[in-house]
Amino acid sequence: MFSDLSAQKEGSSLLCRPASEVQGPVFERMPPTYSPCSERYTFKERSFSRQYAHIYAARLMQMRPLLSERAQQKWGSDVLIRKLCDLQTAEQCCIVGTFFKRMDLQPSILKEISEEHNLLPQPARAKFISETDELILEDELQRIKLEGKIDRDKCVTGSIIAIYGAERNDGKFTVEDFCTADLPLQTARPALSSDRFVLLASGLGLGSIHADSMLGLQLLVDMVTGQLGDQGEQSGAATISRVLLAGNLLSPSTQDKDASTKAKYLTKKTQAGSVEAIRLLDELLLQLAASVSVDVMPGQYDPTNYTLPQQPLHRCMFPLSSVYPTLQLVSNPYQANVDGVRFLGTSGQNVSDIQRYSSMDSHLEILEETLRLRHLAPTAPDTLGCYPFYQKDPFILEECPHVYFSGNAPTFESKLIKGADGQEVLLVTVPEFSSTQTACLVNLRTLECEPVRFSAFSADDDEESEMNISH
Incomplete structure (x- = not known):
């Protein structure tokens, strides 16, 4: 791994006597083959006049053949696959449909304005599941309540699934088994002759009122650019072929939430809180782009559209770094091939939303669940904002x-999972750098991942601490 490559070599310590005449070695960074594949997440037109029901219809139409095939593989080729309008009481059959979970605690705009009717507002909650939730399956024409062998709290609205069971006399469907679309087919990875790494980092949180993370962030930049450590560290840094920044580059404190409600004369000639943060981000990207290829994804608190898919940040915000061809401003979700290894990921909004509306707490578990469902954001557009797509669900x-x-x-968590058809997928949850001082290194040759932690003096620590870089 990277820590082995960057181990100190004999005679290369920083405490050694500097050589007077002999010039040190030069470590060349091998540029990777890179091809972006995020065209499906970029807008060709922007029209918000359509209804969101078209997304669910297109999603069900696209995934029904996949789930019908999976149902026949699991329950036999002779299994009956019915639509809800064709159900017969007590008949064992399979249904493919869309989950809808009726939740009493789900936030609603009607509940938010309930103070006007002298009612108590809904308290703040981390999760919105309860014992009174109902799980419903629906297709193009009808819907039916579900009971039986299925975890109601784990399911989320918008998931396409195949269930097996029978309808009872009371009109409810008893689930005996279910299956998801599971992993799609995968293109084989090319065999690489040497270790090459992609560094993943997210949640830089620039512009925060707490500047504790700035030293760790500068250490991260210095490590990637080869300005940190001895020859062993520099040779290891040369194997980092690409850097990917996964959203929330700016801190939420840069968003002036009161600006829209203030009088115009109070906000005139005032500078937005994000201006200085963007300038600082541009300077950091300048250091990185001068040495390595960088992909920059937007996040929840960054200056771009709020709904998924988020469009790339505009180049005019980065006058210093945008002149480098190594800087790529990409969308969220992000998809690209790096040395034949396909990367796919988001800035975390889809995972955080599923966490609030299900019993799953681990981001790694939710990440695997979305992969098994074969859908990046099943809760969009119900509880997660997204563009009203019409003919296809990207x-x-x-x-x-x-x-x-x-x-x-x-x-930070990582896990290597394998599919039924030989697929191998590395799941990685990239921690928020501003709070954990941690980035991730992915080995393109072996699909292994390890964290790189930067710890420094903190204003909150009373005792003396040491600056530490570990990987």
Whole structure:
């Protein structure tokens, strides 16, 4: 791994006597073959006049053949696949449909304005599941309540699934088994002759009122650009072929939430909080882009559209770094091939939303669940904002990635899973750098991942601490 490559070599310590005449070695960074594949997440037209029901219809139409095939593989080729309008009482059959979970605690605009009717507002919650939730399956024409062998709290609205069971006399469907679309087919990875790394980082949080993370962030930039450490560290840094910043580059404190409600004369000739943060980001990207290829994804708090898919940040915001061809401003979700390894990931909004509306707490578990469902954001557009697509749902996974990541997670986690057809996928939850001082290194040759932690003096620490870089 990277830590082995960057181990100190004999005679290369920083404490050694400097050579007077002999020039040190030069470490060449090998540029990777790179091809972006995020065209499906970029807008060709922007029309918000359509209804969101078209997304669910297109999603069901695209995934029904996949789930029908999976149902026949699991329950036999002679299994009956019915639509809800053709159900017969007590008949064992399979239904393919869309989950809808009726939740009493789900936030609603009607509940938010309930104070006007002298009612108590809904308290703030981390999760919105309860014992009174109902799980419903619907297709193009009808819907039916579900009971039986299915975890109601784990399911989320918008998931396409195949269930097996029978309808009871009371009109409810008893589930005996279910299956998801599972992993799509995967293109084989090319065999690389040497270790090459892609560094993943997210949640830089620039512009925060707390500047504790700035030293760690500068250490990260210095490590990638080869200005940190001895020859062993520099030779290891030369194997980092690409840097990917996965959203939330700016801190939420840069968003002036009161600006829209203030009087215009109070906001005249005032500078937005994000201006200085963008300038600082431009300077950091300048240091990185001068040495390595960089992909920059937007996130929840960054200056771009709020709804998914988020469009790339505009180049005019980065006058210093945008002149470098190594800087790529990409969309969220992000998809690209790096040395034949397909990367797919988001800045974390889809995972955080599923966490609030299900019993799953681990970001890694949710990441695997979305891969098994073969859908990036099943809760969009119900509880997660997205563009009203009309004919096709771009969040459906048509090809299995080799690296599937999610940014702005509370902790670093990674897991290598294998599919039924030989697929191998590395799941990575990229932690928020501003709070964890941690980035991730993905080995393109072996599909292994390890964290790189930068710890420094903090204003909150009373005792003396040491600056530490570990990987």
